[in-house]
Amino acid sequence: MRKRGTYLGLLMALLIVWVAGCSSAPAPTAQQQPAQQQPAQQAPAQKPAEQKPAEQKPAAPAAQPTQAPAQQPAAPAAGQPVKGGTLTVSHGQNVADTLNQHISINTTSRMVAAHVLDRLVAVDPKTGDIKPWLAESWEVSPDGKVYTFKLRKDVKFHDGTPFNAQAVKYNFDYIVKPDTKRAFAWQAVGAEKYDKTEVVDDSTVKVTFKSANPSFLVMLSDGGMGIDSPTAMEKAGADYGVKTLVGSGPFKFKEWVKDQRVVLVRNDDYKWPSPIAKNKGVAYLDELVYREVPDAATRLAALEANEIQLVTMTEPQVAQIKGNKDLQVLTTPKAGTSRMYLMNTAKGPTADLKVRQAMNYAIDKKALLQLPAWSNIGNPGLAPLPANMVPGGDLSKLKEVDYAYDPEKAKALLEEAGWKVGADGIREKNGEKLVLDMVTTSTTTSQVEPVDQMLRKVGAKLNIRTGDFNFWIGTTQKGDFNITLMSDSGYNGPALVNQFFRTGQAYNWYGYSNKDVDDMLDKAMNATNQKDVWDNIMKAQTQVVKDAVGVMGWEQLYVYGASAKVKDVWFNEVGFPYFFDTWIAK
Amino acid sequence: MASSTLNPAHPLAREAPARRPQSQWVMVFRQLRRNRGALVGLAIIIFMVIVAFAAPLIAPYDPLEQVVADALKPPSPEHLFGTDDVGRDMLSRIIYGGQITLRVGLISVTIAGTIGTLLGIIAGFYGGWLDTLIMRLIDILLAFPGLLLALTIIAILGPGLFNVMIAVGIGGIPSYTRVARGTTLTVRERDYVMSGRVTGCSDLRIMFRYILPNVLPPLIVLATVGVAGAILTAAGLSFLGLGAQPPTPEWGSMLTNGRTYLRQAWWFTMFPGLAVMVTVLAINMFGDGLRDALDPKLRR
Numbered sequence: 001m002r003k004r005g006t007y008l009g010l011l012m013a014l015l016i017v018w019v020a021g022c023s024s025a026p027a028p029t030a031q032q033q034p035a036q037q038q039p040a041q042q043a044p045a046q047k048p049a050e051q052k053p054a055e056q057k058p059a060a061p062a063a064q065p066t067q068a069p070a071q072q073p074a075a076p077a078a079g080q081p082v083k084g085g086t087l088t089v090s091h092g093q094n095v096a097d098t099l100n101q102h103i104s105i106n107t108t109s110r111m112v113a114a115h116v117l118d119r120l121v122a123v124d125p126k127t128g129d130i131k132p133w134l135a136e137s138w139e140v141s142p143d144g145k146v147y148t149f150k151l152r153k154d155v156k157f158h159d160g161t162p163f164n165a166q167a168v169k170y171n172f173d174y175i176v177k178p179d180t181k182r183a184f185a186w187q188a189v190g191a192e193k194y195d196k197t198e199v200v201d202d203s204t205v206k207v208t209f210k211s212a213n214p215s216f217l218v219m220l221s222d223g224g225m226g227i228d229s230p231t232a233m234e235k236a237g238a239d240y241g242v243k244t245l246v247g248s249g250p251f252k253f254k255e256w257v258k259d260q261r262v263v264l265v266r267n268d269d270y271k272w273p274s275p276i277a278k279n280k281g282v283a284y285l286d287e288l289v290y291r292e293v294p295d296a297a298t299r300l301a302a303l304e305a306n307e308i309q310l311v312t313m314t315e316p317q318v319a320q321i322k323g324n325k326d327l328q329v330l331t332t333p334k335a336g337t338s339r340m341y342l343m344n345t346a347k348g349p350t351a352d353l354k355v356r357q358a359m360n361y362a363i364d365k366k367a368l369l370q371l372p373a374w375s376n377i378g379n380p381g382l383a384p385l386p387a388n389m390v391p392g393g394d395l396s397k398l399k400e401v402d403y404a405y406d407p408e409k410a411k412a413l414l415e416e417a418g419w420k421v422g423a424d425g426i427r428e429k430n431g432e433k434l435v436l437d438m439v440t441t442s443t444t445t446s447q448v449e450p451v452d453q454m455l456r457k458v459g460a461k462l463n464i465r466t467g468d469f470n471f472w473i474g475t476t477q478k479g480d481f482n483i484t485l486m487s488d489s490g491y492n493g494p495a496l497v498n499q500f501f502r503t504g505q506a507y508n509w510y511g512y513s514n515k516d517v518d519d520m521l522d523k524a525m526n527a528t529n530q531k532d533v534w535d536n537i538m539k540a541q542t543q544v545v546k547d548a549v550g551v552m553g554w555e556q557l558y559v560y561g562a563s564a565k566v567k568d569v570w571f572n573e574v575g576f577p578y579f580f581d582t583w584i585a586k
Numbered sequence: 587m588a589s590s591t592l593n594p595a596h597p598l599a600r601e602a603p604a605r606r607p608q609s610q611w612v613m614v615f616r617q618l619r620r621n622r623g624a625l626v627g628l629a630i631i632i633f634m635v636i637v638a639f640a641a642p643l644i645a646p647y648d649p650l651e652q653v654v655a656d657a658l659k660p661p662s663p664e665h666l667f668g669t670d671d672v673g674r675d676m677l678s679r680i681i682y683g684g685q686i687t688l689r690v691g692l693i694s695v696t697i698a699g700t701i702g703t704l705l706g707i708i709a710g711f712y713g714g715w716l717d718t719l720i721m722r723l724i725d726i727l728l729a730f731p732g733l734l735l736a737l738t739i740i741a742i743l744g745p746g747l748f749n750v751m752i753a754v755g756i757g758g759i760p761s762y763t764r765v766a767r768g769t770t771l772t773v774r775e776r777d778y779v780m781s782g783r784v785t786g787c788s789d790l791r792i793m794f795r796y797i798l799p800n801v802l803p804p805l806i807v808l809a810t811v812g813v814a815g816a817i818l819t820a821a822g823l824s825f826l827g828l829g830a831q832p833p834t835p836e837w838g839s840m841l842t843n844g845r846t847y848l849r850q851a852w853w854f855t856m857f858p859g860l861a862v863m864v865t866v867l868a869i870n871m872f873g874d875g876l877r878d879a880l881d882p883k884l885r886r
Contacts (some may be wrong), residue, residue, distance in 0.1 A: 297848060316671070320850045372658050372671040372847065442745070442827020446843060449833050450672050453652040464832045467745035 081279070085584040086287040087566065089577070090299050092312045094292045095262060099253070100233075100241025101224045102174045103183050110184060110223040111576045112262050112290050116158075117226020117247030120149060120168070121217055122274040125573040128391070130217050131275045134163060134227060134248070144212030144528070145195075151203045155272050157229035158252045165205040169197040170230035172207060188219040212528070215492060223576065248272070250283040250580045262290040277580050278568065284583035303327065303561050309584070310562040310569065310577070316446075318375035321561055328564045331377060332571040333388035334556040336489030337496050338381030341438075341451065342550035346511025348482045349434055354417035356548035359483075360403035361410035362458040363451055363551045373446040374554070381552030383541040384500055388555070389493040391534050398538075401545045402552075410458040419459070427459040434460040436482040439475045442466040444485055476509050484510070487556060491574050494524050494537045501544050512549050610803075617879030624875020630868035638684035647675035649682040649835045658851045668853035671843065676853060679835035680861050686836050687865060690751055690820040691813040697755025698816075699809050702762025707793050707801065709763065710770025721767065728760040736819055740828050747820075747836065750829040754816045765808055769801035803880045811873035814866045821862050837862050 093108045101113050120135040132138075135149040155163035175183070176191040193209040200206050209216070219225060232246035245253040250273065251264035270282045291308055293299045299311040300320065304327070313329070321327045343350040343359065350356050365380035379387070382402055387393040419427035419434050427434040436455070440448050445466055452462040462483070465475065476484045488507065490496055499506045502521045503513040517540045524536035545552065558575045565585040569577050618624050637644060646666075653673040661668045667676035709720040727735065732754075739753035773779060774797060782792045823829040824838030832839065837858040844854030 297845075300849075314846070316846045316850075320847075367654060371654060372850075442842075445827075445832040445839075446671050446846075450652060450654070452833060453650075453654075453672070465745070466827055466831055468827065471745055 081284050081568065081581075081583040082586060083284045083583070084286055085284075086289060087285050087310065087579060087582060087584060088289040088291055088308045089310045089579075090291045090293045090302065090308050090312070092294070092296065092299075094259060094294060095256065095290070098241035099245045099256060099262070101183075101226055101228070102171070102177075102185050103180050103241065104224070105182050105184055108290070112223075112264070113226055113245065113247075114223025114249075114572075114576065114578060115251040115264055115288060115580070116245050116249045116253050117223065117228060118155070118249045118272065118274070119222070119226055120151075120220050122276050123218060123221040123573045124276045125571060128573065130221070133221075133274050134272065138217070140217075144214055145209045147207045147209075147216060148200070149205050149207070151205065152272060153203050155248050156269065157232065157248050158246045158267060159229050159232050161229050161231045163227065163229075163248050164202050165199040166202075167227060167230050168205045169199050170233075171227050172197045174233070184222075184224040188222055188225050190216055190219070214528075214530075218491075221572075222574070223572075251285075251288050254287075259292055261292060264288040264290075273580065277578075279581045283580050285579060288579055300561065303563070306563060309566050310560055313559045313561045315375045315377060315557075315559060316372050317561070318377055318559060319372060326564050328562050328566075329377075330560040330562055330569060331557045332560075332575045332577075333386060334489060334558050335389065335491040335574040336386075336556065337384050337389075337487045337500065338386045338555050339447075339485065339487040339553040340381065340384065340550040341448075341483050341553055342486050342500075342510050343548070344479060344482050344484075344510045345513075345547075345549060346479065349419070349429075349432075349436065350482045352417050353548060354413045355419070355434075357403070358410040358413040358417070358458065359455070359460075360548050360551050361406045361413065362460070363454050364405040365551070365554065366405070367454075368447075368450055369554060371446070371450055373450075377559070378557050379555045381554050383545060383552060384497055385493045385537075385541060386555035389491070389496075390538070391530075397542055398545060401542055403548075407454075407458050414459060421459050425456070425459060426461055435463050436460060437480075438462040438464045438483045438485070439472060439481040440464070440466055440485040441469055441472045448485060479509055479511060481510075485553075486550075487553075494533050497521065497537055497540060497544075498525055501540065501549065510549065512544075512547070514543060514547060517543050517547075614876070614879045618875050621875035621878060623871045624879075627868040627871030627873075627875065630864060631872060634684055634865060634868070635688065637681055638688050641681045641685055645675075645678035645681045647678040649674065649678040650833050651675075658847060658854070660851070661853050667857045668851065670840070670854055671847060671851075674833075674835075676840075676857055679840060680837070680857055683835040683837045683840065683858070683861065684865075686747070686830060686834065687817055687821075687861075690747065690754070691817040691869075694751045694754035694758065694816040694820065695809050695812045697752065698758025698812060699762050699805065701755075702759040703766045703798075703801070703805055705759070706763040706766025706768075707770050707797055710767040711774055711789070711793055711797065717767070720763070724760045724763045727756075728764075730757075732757045732815075733819060733822060736823060737826075737828070740823065745828040745831070747824075747830045747834065750820050750823050753823070754819050757819070758812055758816065761808060761812075762805060765804050766801050769804060770797055773797050773800045807873060807877040807880060810876055811870060814869035814873065817862065817869070818866055 091108045091111065093106065095109045095112060096106045097109065098104050099109055099113050101110065101117065104110065118134050120133060121138075122131045122133045123129070124131055134152055134155060136152055137150045139148045140146070149168070151163070151165060151168065157163060172189060172194070174180075175185045175189050176194045180186050181191075190209060190213040193211050193213050195208040195210050198206045198208070226247050226249070229246040232244060233240045236244045242256065250267055250270045252267045254263040254265050256262045265287050266283045266285060268282055273280055293302060293308070293311070296314050296317065299308065300313060300317050302308040303311045304321070304324070318329055321329065341363070343356050345351055345356070350359070368374060369378055369380060370376050382395045382398040387395050414427055414434070419429045422428040422433065438448050438451070445464065448462065448464055452464065455461055472484075475481060476486070486507070488496060488499070498521045500508060501512055501517055502508065503518050520536040520540040520543070524533045524540065527533045527536065558571070560569075560577065562569065567583050567585055568581040569579065570581060571577055651674060653669075656665070656669045656673040657671055659665055659669045665675050665677065667680060669675055670679070705720050705724070709717040730738070735757045736750070736753040739756055740749055743749040743752065779792060779796050782796050787795070820829055821836070821838030821841070824836045825842045827839070827842060830836030830839045840858035841855055841862075844851065844858065847854050
């Protein structure tokens with residue numbers, strides 16, 4: 001007992017010395033290039049390349065990386081892509097299960113597989129338009145049940161076998177096997193509605209659903225819906241996705257060492273790039289390595305040491321690399337809902353609309369974002385769906401009903417609602433104090449503590465209850481809270497709004513029930529065209545904001561840190577980075 | 587404490603027959619005085635207790651007051667220990683955190699000590715199937731590592747500082763039970779216990795008047811060191827986000843919040859870490875000294 005205590009004390013001392021050491025000596029940021037070949041003249045690989053990769057011109061002050069936000073000035077670099085080099089990437093999550101997308105439920109797995117597997121169609125992240133890829137064209141029957149695809153004839157899988165209608169049928173039939181039910185692909189393909197796939201001829205395939213499946217084409221563009229080589233899948237059996245992964249993509253699978261890395265190498269025979277890529281030839285990178293580094297601080301340190309060239313970051317880390325000329329911060333909106341402080345409309349003080357409105361006026365969303373927990377990036381939330389999730393990013397209607405920060409109005413509303421200031425500055429009504437139960441996970445305390453401070457200024461306060469995810473979801477599901485910090489990811493915006501705000505729906509743990517909103521959501525969910533869907537969704541969102549079901553928090557981002565030498569990273573429509581266009585400046 | 591009721595048949599008294607009989611605690615204090623480490627530890631503990639009690643007078647700021655503009659400011663004359671990520675004064679938070687730390691340490695040890703000692707005395711006094719039952723239960727408890735046991739209990743009770751005290755308390759029970767039982771076994775056959783029986787004292791009276799005072803010394807040492815262990819475990823649980831609820835200025839949860847900004851704001855983790863370290867070290871040093879002082883074999 002005694003000894004153990006002393007040792008623990010010593011251990012702590014060591015830890016502190018180490019921490020102090022770290023902070024006093026800034027980590028070296030020497031740029032050590034991974035071993036690379038001289039660029040030399042790049043032999044025009046295949047096909048007429050629109051941008052002929054040229055020799056690197058040193059230090060011409062030049063273009064911003066495609067997605068770079070204003071955070072970091074781009075380091076001077078030649079604007080022309082050069083071939084060669086290894087890009088090492090690390091995401092927060094590991095490839096946890098398998099790279100076989102017919103089975104995987106893992107997001108990182110999809111991000112990785114997207115480089116090995118091509119899809120039938122591509123979605124332009126800027127416009128949301130659906131473009132042909134492995135499918136040259138397609139027809140949708142008027143009832144939305146039958147999709148007929150004309151396929152490219154020149155596509156070969158990495159194992160040399162041809163891509164054809166049989167391959168597509170094999171893939172879809174595999175996805176809807178009942179034993180893959182939990183998989184992302186199962187949901188993406190709409191397996192519950194799936195009827196059959198028929199091979200019309202070698203390059204024509206017909207997919208039939210039992211009922212209309214309007215999201216099918218959009219979902220087909222996701223990395224999780226890539227087309228694998230049936231031959232390779234049959235051959236590898238249970239090892240498929242573990243020891244091998246064979247698609248037709250710009251990178252070939254080399255190895256996956258679980259919990260360590262996935263290594264992909266360039267496919268030099270690649271001739272069928274996604275139409276939305278700038279690159280019309282083969283990939284520029286020799287190798288694409290996904291390293292698994294679960295801890296965010298370690299990832300950032302590895303980025304600074306140039307062991308890794310692109311990492312996922314947390315918002316608070318952004319400030320840490322500010323001013324580092326060798327690094328850039330890339331952000332892209334996250335697919336899903338805004339991060340919302342949702343209020344219990346069924347019980348407690350927040351059952352009163354006036355109290356909920358007061359909370360909205362009392363919380364200064366803009367001021368929150370300036371705190372270190374947000375590093376001053378991102379936008380305040382206006383609606384359950386952030387701008388990136390609505391057509392044309394148009395939330396102007398929601399701006400009209402937004403609550404501007406106005407503590408005086410908040411106070412007045414609370415007075416109206418009968419909450420009078422007590423002796424300790426906290427309001428009370430019928431002997432009950434205006435102390436609101438805020439439930440969240442313990443990793444998000446710095447996202448709720450400032451709210452407490454803001455509420456104190458209008459005479460309310462929070463009783464913050466934190467725990468692990470299970471505590472949060474258990475407590476929230478029971479409705480045992482006044483406020484809960486909540487969001488969900490996904491790209492089916494209308495379905496998300498429905499899940500959050502329709503009476504009795506999956507996530508509606510705060511007891512919100514508005515008949516008008518239910519009607520709008522019903523109309524949206526059953527609409528046959530996109531305009532009707534969105535008209536109703538926007539109306540429903542507006543009503544939700546008017547009913548002050550929550551404080552709309554902020555629009556979430558994916559934040560990446562990258563070496564300034566990494567150019568032309570772009571993100572697909574759901575915010576996953578795609579490295580086909582990417583090159584490393586010398 | 588038990589000094590006034592100390593039985594002349596007490597082992598300490600017996601083993602030092604040449605000396606003038608004096609209060610056990612006076613002797614203990616004399617011993618302690620010779621142990622420099624223990625004195626330093628005691629001084630730090632006393633300092634901590636004073637600071638914790640006088641927190642409202644000493645702390646330069648309200649530990650909960652957030653000044654957004656001052657977020658993550660390094661140590662300066664205004665904020666000696668810097669500020670945290672929502673602009674609260676770290677020094678004030680650490681001072682107030684002392685109150686919580688002391689409370690956690692004392693309450694959990696009280697829980698562990700009371701229940702553990704009671705069970706131990708009962709087991710040792712009655713023996714037989716009751717002894718077997720209690721001790722096997724204690725063995726089961728002992729089979730789990732302390733932190734794991736605490737995590738399990740918190741998973742059942744839910745997160746929160748009070749539940750942490752209970753969890754750490756329950757985790758501490760086995761060692762008190764084992765020590766109390768062992769000492770009881772030796773004490774219960776002593777003549778003064780026998781005489782108690784002969785004169786018709788009730789079991790309760792024998793256990794509390796005759797046995798308890800004599801099993802206390804080793805338990806006190808255990809409890810002192812136990813406070814340090816409890817503080818460390820509680821800080822660990824808060825670090826995992828299962829203990830103190832925000833905005834409570836608890837050292838462990840301050841550490842975990844600071845971890846995010848480890849490279850950007852060293853003061854955010856260093857000062858709470860130092861506070862935990864110094865406290866635990868001081869209590870351990872004092873506990874060591876106390877053990878030596880209470881050990882008759884080491885007495886000079």
